[in-house]
Amino acid sequence: MTGRKRSLSGIRVTGRFHIGNYLGAGVNYVRLQDDYESYIFVADYHTLTTKPNAREFTDDLYEMVMDLIAIGVDPDRTVIYRQSSIPMVAELTLLLAMVTPLSWVQRVPTFKDKVREQPDNVNLGLFEYPVLQSADIIIVKGDVVPVGRDQAPHLELTREITRRFNRIYRPVFPEPQIVLNPEAPIIKGTDGKTKMSKSLNNIIGVTDAPEVIRKQVMSMVTDTKRIYKTQPGHPRTCNVCAFYKLFFDDWEHYWDLCRKAQIGCQDKKKLLAERIIERFAPFRERRAGLTRERIDAVLKAGAERAQDVAGHTMVEVRDAIGLPPYSRA
Numbered sequence: 001m002t003g004r005k006r007s008l009s010g011i012r013v014t015g016r017f018h019i020g021n022y023l024g025a026g027v028n029y030v031r032l033q034d035d036y037e038s039y040i041f042v043a044d045y046h047t048l049t050t051k052p053n054a055r056e057f058t059d060d061l062y063e064m065v066m067d068l069i070a071i072g073v074d075p076d077r078t079v080i081y082r083q084s085s086i087p088m089v090a091e092l093t094l095l096l097a098m099v100t101p102l103s104w105v106q107r108v109p110t111f112k113d114k115v116r117e118q119p120d121n122v123n124l125g126l127f128e129y130p131v132l133q134s135a136d137i138i139i140v141k142g143d144v145v146p147v148g149r150d151q152a153p154h155l156e157l158t159r160e161i162t163r164r165f166n167r168i169y170r171p172v173f174p175e176p177q178i179v180l181n182p183e184a185p186i187i188k189g190t191d192g193k194t195k196m197s198k199s200l201n202n203i204i205g206v207t208d209a210p211e212v213i214r215k216q217v218m219s220m221v222t223d224t225k226r227i228y229k230t231q232p233g234h235p236r237t238c239n240v241c242a243f244y245k246l247f248f249d250d251w252e253h254y255w256d257l258c259r260k261a262q263i264g265c266q267d268k269k270k271l272l273a274e275r276i277i278e279r280f281a282p283f284r285e286r287r288a289g290l291t292r293e294r295i296d297a298v299l300k301a302g303a304e305r306a307q308d309v310a311g312h313t314m315v316e317v318r319d320a321i322g323l324p325p326y327s328r329a
């Protein structure tokens, strides 16, 4: 091992990588691999909490790994794997559950959200979700965890569980730190209502074909108070203008034109679409060169590395708890 600190993150299988994923956490996946020993996995166990048949999301899983590589996650510098390739993480989840007070998990807001979203499938896995996430992180002894802001409650819980484990047994794990992107945008999906989410069909994918990006951008909800282009716009409350802040160095110039009614919403969207297409061209190119065979090879190599690390951790964990080692079970 290299002695460098470790970075780890996971992503649920939702489909293509979109601008929200990229600016929220993706940028940091790429940045951190320079200085950290990096791990990124596709959280297929977690995905089962909402989609019980893994075969139905396998294609999406491959798409996501391709997108990860496309945005610059380099399989030579980041260990990329499928969560379920490390079944030991399930054992660690069970062991962590024994030292996790029920009340801590009951507080987690994402569980309440899911109950609202899928009242017909309120399974125990949803409840245990953040404990599994804690196991993911500490099984590789992650020091830093690049994620989007929505994951803060999970990371807080992970830290609490880690402290408790270390106190009850012995200090086996580092306390992982959340890493957010300070420039993480306050942009919303194309509907202008909520953050980007595949299920709301309001995303702009980072490796989408130019015509798809154009279509998505042109469908964006703009300044609802501006009906005619002769009326002055309100850039502060317009989602398209929020995108300008991220994609144009001279965004202030465009905000100004908008305020003075010298540019219309349609024209603003057209310019924005072309800018997004240009900015993500390198991602599309890298992505075009990837095959399923290549992804299989990446995931296989990643699984071996991650199993190795997780195996070492579990030897320590079982010993700390006082359980016999695997070999003499």
Ligand code: TRP
Binding pocket: 008, 009, 010, 011, 012, 043, 046, 132, 133, 136, 137, 145, 146, 147, 151, 154
């Ligand atoms: N819960 C994360 C999400 O929804 C995915 C995830 C699972 C994760 N395990 C993780 C993120 C471990 C960071 C570390 O996006």
